Amino acid sequence: MATLKYSRQRELIKDFLMTRKDHPTADIVYRNVRKQNPSISLGTVYRNLTLLADIGEISRLNVGDGVDHFDADTSPHYHFVCTECGSVTDLEMDSIENILETARANFEGHIAGHVTHFYGTCSNCTHVS
Amino acid sequence: MATLKYSRQRELIKDFLMTRKDHPTADIVYRNVRKQNPSISLGTVYRNLTLLADIGEISRLNVGDGVDHFDADTSPHYHFVCTECGSVTDLEMDSIENILETARANFEGHIAGHVTHFYGTCSNCTHVS
DNA sequence: TTAAAAACAGTAATCATTACTGTTTTTATT
DNA sequence: AATAAAAACAGTAATGATTACTGTTTTTAA
Numbered sequence: 271m272a273t274l275k276y277s278r279q280r281e282l283i284k285d286f287l288m289t290r291k292d293h294p295t296a297d298i299v300y301r302n303v304r305k306q307n308p309s310i311s312l313g314t315v316y317r318n319l320t321l322l323a324d325i326g327e328i329s330r331l332n333v334g335d336g337v338d339h340f341d342a343d344t345s346p347h348y349h350f351v352c353t354e355c356g357s358v359t360d361l362e363m364d365s366i367e368n369i370l371e372t373a374r375a376n377f378e379g380h381i382a383g384h385v386t387h388f389y390g391t392c393s394n395c396t397h398v399s
Numbered sequence: 400m401a402t403l404k405y406s407r408q409r410e411l412i413k414d415f416l417m418t419r420k421d422h423p424t425a426d427i428v429y430r431n432v433r434k435q436n437p438s439i440s441l442g443t444v445y446r447n448l449t450l451l452a453d454i455g456e457i458s459r460l461n462v463g464d465g466v467d468h469f470d471a472d473t474s475p476h477y478h479f480v481c482t483e484c485g486s487v488t489d490l491e492m493d494s495i496e497n498i499l500e501t502a503r504a505n506f507e508g509h510i511a512g513h514v515t516h517f518y519g520t521c522s523n524c525t526h527v528s
Numbered sequence: 529t530t531a532a533a534a535a536c537a538g539t540a541a542t543c544a545t546t547a548c549t550g551t552t553t554t555t556a557t558t
Numbered sequence: 559a560a561t562a563a564a565a566a567c568a569g570t571a572a573t574g575a576t577t578a579c580t581g582t583t584t585t586t587a588a
Contacts, residue, residue: 275566
């Protein structure tokens, strides 16, 4: 496998992602990282996000809105998606890994894991009529 | 709202979907429905799948593989995605709706529901080395 | 029978993402 | 410090799923 070489661009991307708790998309990462490096290309952002996700330094989120979101927090946790404003936030809750037992009960193959996210209206959108 | 008018194409699409338990994509629906009606267009398939999903006659599945899948069975149930062959199958298991309680525990907004699917290797792919 | 609304076929456009290409950086080795 | 192979880059083209547009055909209520 190819040895990883340092890249200023990758560092900027990772650093930016670590400042955010809102799980930005590649395009939002791109538009923000450009403030530090106006000549960075969108392809570089995508390539590095994919690379970082592949080596486990960040995680890629698919919440069904047609765009991938990225998260610098790779610890297991759940996400909430607001159907009103589209925001994606962390959801503080106990692990529900035990649902794997339930799923494995009558299944022939091998269940490695699960993907769960919750949806509804966020605090903001719920309190604005 | 516009009144729904009968369409032979829509009927074909719904009928085809009801014969399948493997949650086909729009393109697979298209390729199959063309056997009955060779002049149907892909746009018509997409439009009707979206329409049927909007009125709740079918459901649209997003299992993170970049393509939407469709299911004529709209009753609540869970899905399994094989990371080896990409197949999407139904997973017979007890409801885990109770995870909503867990999720709502410390949340400010309103949680309407959850999306969960499981992944791993299906029966076939598990037993083939 | 008629005519407005809905749906259609065919095609163009959109949008996120990936692939390609010639140039620049990184880094281990001289 | 010089060098050169590998990796990464910027910029751009291509891909693939899906949606939008347009002129024509169907459906259906009056």
